[in-house]
Structures are given as structure tokens and as C-alpha cells.
Amino acid sequence: MVRFEDLALFVRTAACGSFSKAAREANLLPGQVSAAIMRLERDLDLRLFARSTRSLRLTDEGERYLPYAREIIDLLHSGRDAMRRDDAELTGTLLLAAPSDFGRNILLPWLGDFRRRHPRLEMRLQLSDQVADVFRDPVDIAIRYGQHADASFIALPLAPDNRRVLVASPGYLEQCGEPQSLDDLQRHSCLLWQMHGRVYDKWVFPAGKSRRIVHVKGALASDDADVVRRWTLAGEGIAYRSWIDVVTDVRAGRLRLLLPDQPGEPAPLSMVCPHRRQFSPAVRQLHALLTERCAQLVA
Template identity: 40%
Template sequence: MDNLGDIRLFVEAARLGSLSAAGRKLGLTPAAASARLARLESGLHARLFERTTRQLRLTDEGRLYLNCSEQALRSLDDAKSALQEGQNAVRGKVRISATSDFGRNLLMQWLDEFRQQYPEVRFALMLSDSLTNLVQEDIDLAIRFGTPQDSSLVARPLAPNRRVLCASPAYLARRGEPREPRDLADHDCIVIGSVAGPVNEWRFAHGDVIRQHTVALETALETNDGAVARQWALCGYGLAVKSIWDVADDLRAGRLKIVMADWRYPDAPLHALYHRNRFVAPRVRAVLDFLTLRFAQTADELDALVPCAPVSTPEEWQHKRL
């Protein structure tokens, strides 16, 4: 316990890839940070980093010590949170990860509402369309579309999520409006990329019929950022598949219009993700309960924006004919 601060510095330096950045985060000067790391290495009789002027790289010993150090620090933090829970204390920082569009358009506003109820809570909001490693990035809560395959995470359902094909009125006036999937070959399309690659296989269901359109990547606009895809659609650059949560305000204001409303794109329900084996601090639980309520309230409003189309389960999608 005498070198707990040194261990925290080491863990932060490994996460950030920079000893000086870790020092700044913990309120240390570069010289103090360097001295504390040297003291830790001396006590362990092991070199934890290979250091150059440009790079900080973990040694094999450093990687082993990092894994054990992170587990120990999480246990201490969880113990502190458990004590606070006994005192019903809702305070401290909550680190949240969310997709870019949703984070900017709705989540920021909701978190402001939450802080009016719990002014001692602070937030670190990380916006990314990829699912970051919750452990490595020290994330308490992630809001994501669909269900992750990571069994170490709890996926708590928050709300349904219709995904719609949409475009700006200006684009539709210029290029015409597609009525069915085969019409998409004559249109400009905006593709969102993921870790697995660009999502350019668009599938639509109409009753018992499924049609698939493969967007030609050589002519498509591509981005890995949902906010950019939405902005391109608003600018009239083409058609985009977007979550109703991201484009609700644009639909209400007439900046975007749903096209091919009779053809349903597969849904991707919203989930809150958090660590299965970590203590859920009172502040995190309070945020989760608050967001669950806000999602339920808003979901009913969004239903009215999208024409009712037959619902297909993932199993039904597999058995429908092409």
C-alpha cells in the first residue's frame, strides 16, 4: 500500500502510452512522474517499460504486472464504492461511452438533466462508433446498438431501435425517390464502416419477401462516424441507413425524409453494457436507472415518426426468401 500512487501512475502510463500524460492526469510534474516510476521499478527489481524519446512500450514483465495491478486497483475502487453505497452516496465520476450521433444529439442533454438531480456526479463522455474495450478504457457504462458477443459484459435492454433509409428533400427532388430495393442501384449511397468492415449489404423485408442491395463501394461515400454519415445525408449527398434515435429531430423538422417506408431494415435494439464481474457503484446504477426511464419515455414518441411495417425476428429473416 505504500506505493499505491506509484502503481496508479504505472497503470495510467500504460493506458495512455505516455508517462508525462499520466503524470499530468495525476497532478505530477514530468520529473516527479519519472522518479516515481523509477522507484516502483527499483522496488520490483524489474524494468516495466522500454522508453525512447517517442515511445513508451511495456516489457514482458510490465505486461504481467499491469494485468495484476489493474485487477488490484479495480478491487480497491470497488471496495470504496461498496462503502459509499452503504452510505447511499451518489457522487463521483461516471465514464460513459456512446456512439457519436446519439451522444451529441440526446445523451448530452439527458446527462445535464441527471446532474440537476445529482450535482455531485461528474461525467467523462467518450464518443465512438466502435465498441471500445470497457476494461482497457476504464469505461463504467457503454450505450450501443445491437448485442455484443463479449460474454464478460452485461447487456441491459434499453429500447427498441428502428433503422430507416433516409435522404434530404433536396436529394430526392434532384434524383427521385426509390420505391423498392432494386431502385437503389440508380442512387448515391452513404456507407458506415465498422471494425468488421463497411456495412454495404443492405437488406430489406416487405411482408414475407426479403431483398438485398449491395452498395458499390467504389461509388459510395464511406465513413466510420455516424455523425458524418448523417451530415452527408443532410447535405444531399445520398441515401443513408440511420437509427431513428439519431435522425428523429431531422425527420420532425423536415430536414430528412424516410424513403421506402414499406420496406423494413433489420432492427438493432439499444443496450447498456457494463462489466459483469465488477461492482456497480451507486452513481453508475443511478445513471443507468435514469437512462432506462428516459429511453422508455422517448421510445413511445419515436414510434409515431416511422410508418408501421411488419416486424421480423432475426430467425424469421433467415428463412424468408430472397
């Protein structure tokens, strides 16, 4: 008989690409994971992995069986969630990943309200602008910016019409002047985003049915969006940010919106889940709360 634990370790090992990584995530020894995979292969009479001293990869049989294994796990979770659906009080642990700026400055108080409504629910929050992999990373849901074309997970919209905007502090504009066109950005100090050592110095703007790419430059770059926000508030330069992240600062007068008639690049905000069929009561209720709060914030 196939064990659920062995099936879950198979899915985790396929995502991690090694027994040792899967063992660390599951708080087990590599030998225990290897034994579970061998037991599953014996029960199924299939060879799921091709092993060597240097690599571990799925066999053709393993590749074809993996979607069924994921579906079985999702069905078991769905059955558990259905039994809990009528419970007014949420319990368990919810693992959540979110972008740094949105997480620190907007999401935290919303999560506080959610926890006060459901005091028996435990939450684990991971803040990073590195994109969380909801299949490999130890998270239940991830809040992400951008379009999501990957059909292997579900993206629930939070702010589908959100866009990026150009902003700067009044102090910076008094000292350096205000750009009157996108061409003027090349003469300004721009605050740049970087990831994995790459600096993103090409800002994209919609232009009718096409798009316009503006090459910008600046002395400051960071892989943490909250750092870029702080630099912007301190008058270090112009930033191209998500409207949700800066709307409070703009309304309070700490930042000014630049070229307001120029459409910005779409930056829809979504809640991403790995489970296709069903979402836990905690995920559904949190999604409803965040959707409502995002709408109120940008109204």
C-alpha cells in the first residue's frame, strides 16, 4: 500500500532535485528520504528516479507519475479542508511569503487584524523580494507582483489593475527639478532595482499597442524594495514603484507623482497557491480580507 508520507517526499524530492535538500526541508535524514522513495518505487513497481553519485533526476516514468502524485496530495488536503470548512474558528499554521516593502509597510497591520479575528491561527511570514517557489519553498501562499502564466499553480487576484508609477520626494524635486517627459529621466538620478547581481536600468512604459523602454542611471541600487522606498523618501532620486507601495506616501505629501498622464507598466498583485482544486479556509478568508483592503487602499 502506498503511504501518503512517501508520496509527499517524492513530490518534495522532485522539486528539490536531491535527497539531502528534501531531507532538510522535511526535517529528516537523507537516508530516510531515500528509503521512502525506494519503498514507493517498490509499491508502485516503477522506477521514479535515475540516481548517480553526482545527480538525481526523474525518469520518464517519474515525470509522468509526478502530476498524479500532486493531484493525490491536493485531493487529500481538499478533503481535510472540506471537513473544516464549517469551523468558524481557524486553526493550524499558515506559511506566507510577501515582497519586502509591501510586507513591512502595508501587509503587517492587515495580518494583525486577521490574527485578532482568528487567535488560534499561527502565521509564519517570510519577507523577501526574491520570488518564492510555492512548490519548493516551505510556504502555503505567496503574494507576488506581475503576470502569472504558469498553469501549474493558481493566482488569486488582489489588485489586478495596479501599475507602476514614477515618484520622487519634494526635496529632490526642489534641488534637481521635475522631469517633463520620459526623455528627461536620463538626466536624473534614478533609484534602481537589482536581483541576482543584475541591475535593472531599463524602465518599461506602455506606448499605445507597443511599449517604450527608457534607459536610466543612478548611483544607488538594491535588491530590497523597502530600501528603495527609504532612499526615495530621503530625496536620493526618482523611483519607478508599484502604486500600492507608494499611494500612502503620495497622499501624505511625502512623495510626489511624476508625469501623471504617462501610463505605467502593469504590476498586478496576486496571491499564489500551489493547490489547484481547493484552498484552505484560512487562505480563502485571508484572500477576501486582502482583496478588500487593497481596493480600499487604491480607491
